[in-house]
Amino acid sequence: MRTMGLAGLDELVEALGRAGYEVFGPRVRDGAMVLAPISGVADLPRGVGDTQDAAHYRLRDRGDERLFGYATAVQGLKQVLFPSHELLWRARKTPIGFDVEEADATPPKPRAFLGARDCDLRALAVHDTVLASREYADKPYQQRRDGVFVVAVTCADPGGTCFCVSQGGSPKPQAGFDLSLTELLDDDGHRFLVEVGSERGAQILAEVSTAEAVAADTDAADALVATATASMGRTLDTEGLHDVMFASADSPHWDTVASRCLACTNCTLVCPTCFCTSVEDTTDLAMTTTERHRVWDSCFGARFSYIHGGVVRESGSSRYRQWITHKLAGYQDQFGLSGCVGCGRCITWCPAAIDITAEAAALRASLPATEEDLQTVGETR
Amino acid sequence: MTTTTTTPTVAVWKFASCDGCQLNLLNAEDELLDVAKAVTIAYFPEATRAMQDGPYDVSIVEGSITTPEEIERIKHVREISGKLITIGACATHGGIQALRNYADVEEYTSYVYASPEFIDTLETSTPISEHVHVDFELRGCPVDKYQLVEVISAFAQGRRPRIPTYSVCVECKRAGNICVPVAQGTPCLGPVTQAGCGAICPSFNRGCYACFGPQDSQNCHGMADRLMALGMTTEEMTRAYRTFNATCEPFQAESLRHERARKAGAEEVEA
Structure with a gap:
């Protein structure tokens, strides 16, 4: 393993630029951490942390020089790789019919993401599975996803709504990166321990001034990961959770949640794995050009479940049940993985302070105690 | 035999309102010429003195009902209109003037007018839909000009307007x-x-x-x-x-x- 200083991080951003990447990293905007284009270390937040709880988010001064001292940015990589709005195709009227012109989502430059967390990368893996690995791949997603370069960063200070460890994640990026950094800030200086995750990562790192890591560096990184792992703000008991969710289909608890749920859709729109969209067709006034656009949609909207004859999920309770059951159980049957990476965004950004970990725990608590009873409830459902 | 192509006729009406919603149609500067090609603006006193007599294919109604005279007028507008679209919070929900519904109108008029005995007004401000059938209600205070153009286009093209109802x-x-x-x-x-x-x-x-x-x-x-x-x-x-x-x-x-x-x-x- 290698280490590099702040100058090395600047060289890394430069090297990515030379290699043709548009580099995205954390930046502060409107009192929050957002993912935005950066051109060097000077653009990164310095000594900025965050305080997160249900329906509560504030940036705070850490009183140190850490560049990656926050827990999660407001949105994950979804906003770039699966954007909120895109043109799918456009058709123009011709004298004998119409011509269809398909949109090309390939970015002018491939994207590099600096500061991605393990939860971000596991969410990316979910999108890769759902959108790009099945029989009909999502072409625009694939076009944006291809060629993405990831510089992940170990999460040094998880937030009050984080529970990635419960969901099989870790503050330390596990997979899906080209390079992974652990930011160290101690008596030995401000530096980054660098792990290489791909051949491309090694090639880029070769252009950066680095030094051989010593035991003190790896020990400090291990200690940081251990501390972060132990400081998750939330936990989710995943033992038998799949069955708990399906057995809870008729739970009276859904009405309790619905009395608080505002059906605003925020949880789904900040969730890094939620992928539901709607298509909207527009026609110009002259009726010569028509366009099909794809926009983020949400299972919390009434029209989302509108089919011929009416809305399938009319009540707030049925919508919350749909969302959390799909997230924590249905995904496993459909895609072989959990739809939740434990990033905590749905908790933080819910204006009604609804907490997925608390609701899952309440559902579990309201079920009959024994395994046998659970089986029976599931069967009679 | 000759065939002529005609575009649908549109009339714009004002009831109790501030005119802001109508103005948003005029504010749609980039789209206005295309709108004028897609429809015939037949009656729009806010914009032009050239007025054609009804009936009209589409009537766009701004404002709420606050006087006895307006009740009769909206019935007439309904009779001479193919489709009737309301625009804005006044026409759709009574508007800011519906605050009178929670108060004493006589008391209000005594504060506002020197000779309140000349004021002939209703106790309440009510939406257009309480008086006549409305084909589509466009929300907003004021309405969004792009949504307004979308609604006009949709009616001109005979399709459903693409107006979201989510949060x-x-x-x-x-x-x-x-x-x-x-x-x-x-x-x-x-x-x-x-x-x-x-x-x-x-x-x-x-x-x-x-x-x-x-x-x-x-x-x-x-x-x-x-x-x-x-x-x-x-x-x-x-x-x-x-x-x-x-x-x-x-x-x-x-x-x-x-x-x-x-x-x-x-x-x-x-x-």
């Missing part, structure tokens, strides 16, 4: 806005409010004032619980739900609940 939050998130209640503690009615404005207030770090009325799945009670957790009082809650759409059922029910609590002097509102 303002959807527009905020699509735009990449930072949630103002969560990140700043600013009270915001976005979660109960229908989209359409492009989340204009939250885009400038303000809370939403619910100009577009309730979204299709509003939970005004749950919203009030959260706003009171952010420090709002029962009086402030009453006022928050009693602005441009004070008479629409979910806002009205919630404002009355808080008003009763305030009058009872209770800190806690009834469940």
Whole structure:
């Protein structure tokens, strides 16, 4: 393993630029951490942390020089790789019919993401599975996803709504990166321990001034990961959770949640794995050009479940049940993985302070105690 | 035999209103020439003295019903119109002037007019749909010009208007806005409010004032619980739900609940 200083991080951003990447990293905007284009270390937040709880988010001064001292940015990589709005195709009227012109989502430059967390990368893996690995791949997603370069960063200070460890994640990026950094800030200086995750990562790192890591560096990184792992703000008991969710289909608890749920859709729109969209067709006034656009949609909207004859999920309770059951159980049957990476965004950004970990725990608590009873409830459902 | 191509005729009417919604049609400068090609503006006193007699294919109605004369006039407009579209919070929910519905109109007129005996007005301000059949209601205070052009295009082209009924939050998130209640503690009615404005207030770090009325799945009670957790009082809650759409059922029910609590002097509102 290698280490590099702040100058090395600047060289890394430069090297990515030379290699043709548009580099995205954390930046502060409107009192929050957002993912935005950066051109060097000077653009990164310095000594900025965050305080997160249900329906509560504030940036705070850490009183140190850490560049990656926050827990999660407001949105994950979804906003770039699966954007909120895109043109799918456009058709123009011709004298004998119409011509269809398909949109090309390939970015002018491939994207590099600096500061991605393990939860971000596991969410990316979910999108890769759902959108790009099945029989009909999502072409625009694939076009944006291809060629993405990831510089992940170990999460040094998880937030009050984080529970990635419960969901099989870790503050330390596990997979899906080209390079992974652990930011160290101690008596030995401000530096980054660098792990290489791909051949491309090694090639880029070769252009950066680095030094051989010593035991003190790896020990400090291990200690940081251990501390972060132990400081998750939330936990989710995943033992038998799949069955708990399906057995809870008729739970009276859904009405309790619905009395608080505002059906605003925020949880789904900040969730890094939620992928539901709607298509909207527009026609110009002259009726010569028509366009099909794809926009983020949400299972919390009434029209989302509108089919011929009416809305399938009319009540707030049925919508919350749909969302959390799909997230924590249905995904496993459909895609072989959990739809939740434990990033905590749905908790933080819910204006009604609804907490997925608390609701899952309440559902579990309201079920009959024994395994046998659970089986029976599931069967009679 | 010759065939002539005619575009649908459109009339724009004003009732009790500030004219702001009609002006938003004129404000759609980039689209106006295309609109004029797609439809024939047959009656639009705000814009032109050239007026054609009815009947009209589409009537666009701004404003609420506040006088006995207006009741007769809206019936006439309905009779001479193929489709009738209301625009704005006044026409759709009674508007800001519907605050009179919660007060004594005689008392109001005595404050405002030197000779209130000449004022012939109704006790209430009511939406157009309480008097005649309305084919489509476009929300907003004022309406969004792009939505207005979309509605006119849809009726001209014989299709359903593409007007979302979900919350303002959807527009905020699509735009990449930072949630103002969560990140700043600013009270915001976005979660109960229908989209359409492009989340204009939250885009400038303000809370939403619910100009577009309730979204299709509003939970005004749950919203009030959260706003009171952010420090709002029962009086402030009453006022928050009693602005441009004070008479629409979910806002009205919630404002009355808080008003009763305030009058009872209770800190806690009834469940």
